[in-house]
Amino acid sequence: MRLRDCAPGDRLTLRRLRVRAGERLRLLELGFVPGALLHVIARGATGGLLVGLGDARVALDGATAGALLVEPDVAR
Template sequence: MTASNEAAIPERSLDGCPVGTVSVLRRVEATRLRRRRLAELGFVPGARLEVIGRGGVGGLIVAVDADSRVALDAAGARELRVGGPA
């Protein structure tokens, strides 16, 4: 995929993605401290994310670069902006 094609893919928040969705993290919309914590968990721009499950109150289970599984609450999932397939 070329840079111009990537730019054409619309961004959306991770919380709106159904189970099975594979996407690329484009940006994190959070406070500096929260961005740092998310980066420690592997949520950095360019990371490949796969939604592998949903919790009862809107949380997600996410595979990050196929290396780890992370549980996010709904607010955390809304802070992650993703686009297109990986």
């Protein structure tokens, strides 16, 4: 499932990044690595997503959020 389709409050595990090489490295450096735990904080006014990644808060546009594939995190 795509991160874009998740709702505020959802707790997720990042599985794959389907983004271009340069963009991919930037996401990896910020901590968007496979296995990372995410939670959706809010959906932005124009389609973006505000996610919590550990103690950091990152805003993503809709397209990027659509390229991150996630699974519900059942452990939490």
